[in-house]
Amino acid sequence: MLAAAASAAMLLAAAGWPGQHRFALVVGDDEGGIGTRPLRYADRDARRIADILGRLGGVRPEDLRILTNADAGEVRRAFDRLDAASAAARARGEPTLLFVYYSGHSKDGELRLGDSRMPLAELRQRLAGAPADVRIGLLDSCQSGLITRSKGVRLVPAFSVEKARAEEAVPKGLVLIASSAADEESQESDDIDGSFFTHYLASGLLGDADANGDGRVTLAEAYAYAFGRTVGSTADTAAGPQHPSYLYDLGGAGDLVLTDLVPARGGLLFGAALDGVYVVLDQTRKAVAEVAKAAGEVRRLALPPGRYTLKKPEQGFLLVGKVKVGDDMVSVEDADLKPTALADDPQKGGSGAEYVIGVTGGYQSFFDAATRTGLFPPAALGGLELSVRHDLGHKLVWGLDLSLGEGSSSLAVNNLAPLPVTFGEGNLGASLWRDFDVGPFVLAIGARVALIGMIRSFVGHPELPTQYFFTATPGLVGSATWKLGAGWELVARARANYLFYDVDQDESLGYYELSLGVAYAFGS
Numbered sequence: 414m415l416a417a418a419a420s421a422a423m424l425l426a427a428a429g430w431p432g433q434h435r436f437a438l439v440v441g442d443d444e445g446g447i448g449t450r451p452l453r454y455a456d457r458d459a460r461r462i463a464d465i466l467g468r469l470g471g472v473r474p475e476d477l478r479i480l481t482n483a484d485a486g487e488v489r490r491a492f493d494r495l496d497a498a499s500a501a502a503r504a505r506g507e508p509t510l511l512f513v514y515y516s517g518h519s520k521d522g523e524l525r526l527g528d529s530r531m532p533l534a535e536l537r538q539r540l541a542g543a544p545a546d547v548r549i550g551l552l553d554s555c556q557s558g559l560i561t562r563s564k565g566v567r568l569v570p571a572f573s574v575e576k577a578r579a580e581e582a583v584p585k586g587l588v589l590i591a592s593s594a595a596d597e598e599s600q601e602s603d604d605i606d607g608s609f610f611t612h613y614l615a616s617g618l619l620g621d622a623d624a625n626g627d628g629r630v631t632l633a634e635a636y637a638y639a640f641g642r643t644v645g646s647t648a649d650t651a652a653g654p655q656h657p658s659y660l661y662d663l664g665g666a667g668d669l670v671l672t673d674l675v676p677a678r679g680g681l682l683f684g685a686a687l688d689g690v691y692v693v694l695d696q697t698r699k700a701v702a703e704v705a706k707a708a709g710e711v712r713r714l715a716l717p718p719g720r721y722t723l724k725k726p727e728q729g730f731l732l733v734g735k736v737k738v739g740d741d742m743v744s745v746e747d748a749d750l751k752p753t754a755l756a757d758d759p760q761k762g763g764s765g766a767e768y769v770i771g772v773t774g775g776y777q778s779f780f781d782a783a784t785r786t787g788l789f790p791p792a793a794l795g796g797l798e799l800s801v802r803h804d805l806g807h808k809l810v811w812g813l814d815l816s817l818g819e820g821s822s823s824l825a826v827n828n829l830a831p832l833p834v835t836f837g838e839g840n841l842g843a844s845l846w847r848d849f850d851v852g853p854f855v856l857a858i859g860a861r862v863a864l865i866g867m868i869r870s871f872v873g874h875p876e877l878p879t880q881y882f883f884t885a886t887p888g889l890v891g892s893a894t895w896k897l898g899a900g901w902e903l904v905a906r907a908r909a910n911y912l913f914y915d916v917d918q919d920e921s922l923g924y925y926e927l928s929l930g931v932a933y934a935f936g937s
Contacts, residue, residue, distance in 0.1 A: 434502040436495045436545065437472045437512040439463040440480045440488055445518025445525035454601050455516040456481045458553065458611040460853060461701070462514050465618050469672035469715055472512070485529035492539055500544040511545035516611060519554035533559050537589065546585045547669065549632070553592040553611045555599045588661040588669075590636060592643070598652045604760070605692075606699040606850075610657055613642035616702040618672045620680070620714045628675040628713070631668040642705070677715035678740040681723075685711050687747065694722040696767075696896055696934060697850060698759050698803070713742065719898050722759050725750060733759060759803075766804040767934055769812075771904060772797060775928025777818055777838075784922050788914075789867070790822035790836050794926065800844075802934075808849070810857065814842045833872035840865050844890050855894040861908060862887045886910040894932075902932045 441459025443452045463479045466472045476498065478491045499509050513536075518525035523532050533552075540550045592610035593599040605612045614635060616622075622630050622638035640657045647655040674680075681704075683691065688708040695701045696719065704712050716738050723745065725732040732750035736743050778791040785791060796816030805811060818838050823831035846859025863886045871877040888910030895903045908926040 432508060433471070433510055434476070434499075434507040435466075435470065435472045435510045435512065436476045436499050437463070437466050437470070437514070438478045438480070438488075438491050438495055439466070440483065440513075440515045440517070440526075442482055442515075442517035442524075442526050444482060444527050445520070446528040452517065452601060453603075454607040455553075457699075457850070458516040458607050458615075459514065461607070461615050462516075462611065464717075465615060465672060466512065468717065469618065469674065469677060470512070471673065483526060485524070485526045485531040488526060488531060492543075496544055503544055503546070509545040510547040510549070511540070511543050512549045512551070513540060514551045514553075516553040516608065519552065519559075522559055524554070540589070541587050547588070548586075549588045549590070549669075551590045551614075553599055553608050553614075555593060559591075559595045586662045588632065588659070590657065590659045592655070592657050594656045594658055598655070600647055600650060600652050600655055602646075604700075605703075606760075609643045609646050609655060610639055612700065613646075613703070614639040616642075616704070619702045619716065620672075620674050621702065621704045621706075621712055623674065623712070626711060628673070629670045630672045630674070631670055633668050635671055642703075672715075674713060674715045679718055679738045680713055680715040680742055681721075681736065681738065682742045682744045683712040683714075684744060684746075685709050687745065689725050689727075691745065692724050692726075692760075694724065694759060696720055696900065697855065698722065699850070700760065717898065720900055723750060724753075724759060727752075730754060731758060733757075767802040769800045769802065769902065769932050769934045770798070771800075771902070771930045771932030773814075773816070773904070773906070773928040773930030775816075775906075775926055777820075777924060777926045779922055779924040781922060786822060789912075789922070789924070790820040790834070792818035792820035792836060792838060794818035794840075794928065796840070796928070796930075798930065798932070800932075802848070805845075808847050810846050810848060810859075812844045812846075814840070814844070814863075816840045816842075832874060832877070834869055835872055836867070836869050838865060838867045840886075846890060846892070853895065855896070857890075857892045857894070859890050860888070861890040861910070863910065865912065882914075884913050886912050900934050902934060904930045904932055906930070 439459050439462055441456040443455045459479065459481060463477060467474060467477055478495060480487055480491060495511060499511055502509050515524060519533065522534070523530040524536065536550065540548045592608065599608060599610060601608045617635045617638035618630050620630065622634040624634050636659060643657055644654050647653070681693065683704050683706055686708065687706060691704040692700055693702045693714065693716070702714055704714060706712050718739050720735065720737050723734050723736060725747070731753045732747060733753040734750035773796045775794040776791065777794050779785050779789050794816045795818070796814055798812060798814045800810050800812030802810050820836045822834050822836070840863050842861050842863030844859055844861040846857045849856045865884060865886050867882045869880045888908055890906065890908045892904055892906040897903055906928045910924055912922045912924060914922050
């Protein structure tokens with residue numbers, strides 16, 4: 414069945430895409446509006462595909478348009494811009510390709526873009542009429558197989574491709590690929606942190622679908638790989654097996670190269686002696702790729718620089734290890750992986766803690782105006798932070814922070830002239846929060862308690878004593894973290910605390926802190 418062939422074939426037999434101008438529109442939408450359940454990974458899936466197309470698929474940054482949680486109007490406008498750019502490229506005599514990817518909801522023959530709609534028939538018509546030599550539409554959504562229905566076209570699991578001959582003209586035409594049949598659901602999985610089909614498509618494009626080992630992943634290879642892995646992985650799910658489908662109408666011959674691994678500098682090499690399924694996790698412990706290989710095969714994954722965790726399921730346990738990818742290929746060896754209990758699966762928060770050390774700069778101010786101008790003026794803060802991930806459980810993080818700050822103001826006392834005041838403080842805090850992955854960011858919310866010491870002195874008035882004050886300040890903390898790669902992170906944090914003040918009178922004074930910092934994460 415997997416060897417069933419379609420009569421047409423495609424482009425660029427073994428030469429990649431020299432001279433071909435590639436454009437891509439990538440859309441991810443977690444919200445499907447009324448009558449749908451929010452998705453968890455559509456946004457992430459879209460960004461994964463966009464990254465692969467940009468790094469390995471020959472799409473230049475200015476020709477790649479990414480939309481997340483956009484409405485139908487924004488999608489149409491993005492189509493218009495890419496159509497104009499593609500038409501201009503064709504006018505210059507450049508061969509062109511347009512790749513459109515969508516991950517989200519579809520229902521009743523329409524893409525559900527929030528509360529707006531785009532009919533599948535419209536999407537297909539726009540692709541069919543786009544001013545590009547080759548148009549590829551890929552939909553990862555429920556019932557997306559409706560878009561591949563065509564009179565006289567047989568939908569089969571995979572297609573074979575004839576070898577190109579040098580005298581044949583460059584082909585033109587349309588390819589449509591759907592993650593599921595017209596009456597099936599497209600499924601997501603927490604185990605792979607994404608949809609089944611896009612996860613395997615991404616794994617294939619990164620290199621696991623390179624069946625002939627030539628360093629290039631073709632459309633035929635990618636589809637056959639994603640089809641087989643998706644059907645196999647969903648066979649035992651509650652929704653039942655999910656069957657990707659396709660339609661294409663291309664003239665010419667040869668196979669269309671989707672990703673070229675040859676120029677990629679870094680990655681993982683799985684040698685011929687290895688046998689089994691290897692899952693690659695990024696620094697957030699989300700799956701970025703899988704390699705499923707038999708002994709005797711060689712596989713290469715072209716990954717961006719960074720630190721990764723590898724896990725290989727075995728009978729009753731896991732093999733787990735960490736690797737750092739730079740500009741060179743890193744060979745994977747089972748001997749370098751540590752036997753680990755299933756309960757310590759790194760995707761579930763086990764397999765050791767991850768430590769994060771950061772430096773911050775920020776601003777502190779009290780909510781009450783009278784307090785700001787009298788007792789405690791706004792202060793600039795600088796600090797150090799240590800946090801530990803995966804130590805208490807999945808997505809739970811605890812942290813310690815130390816900061817110093819100072820400010821100045823003037824204090825009016827009775828009928829005297831305002832007295833210049835300098836203010837200093839030191840904080841030692843402990844926090845507990847939970848992480849939530851939202852697109853490229855990690856958002857967090859939790860609780861914090863701190864010990865704070867303050868000092869106030871009166872400039873130019875040595876007769877007035879320096880004042881000291883110590884207390885506890887409970888509160889809330891929230892943050893947004895952007896992972897820069899290779900262990901580095903950019904962190905924006907906000908805190909709201911109450912200070913118990915009992916010097917002149919008993920009262921609780923609320924204040925807030927805003928900070929921005931740079932951190933580095935490393936494993937245990």
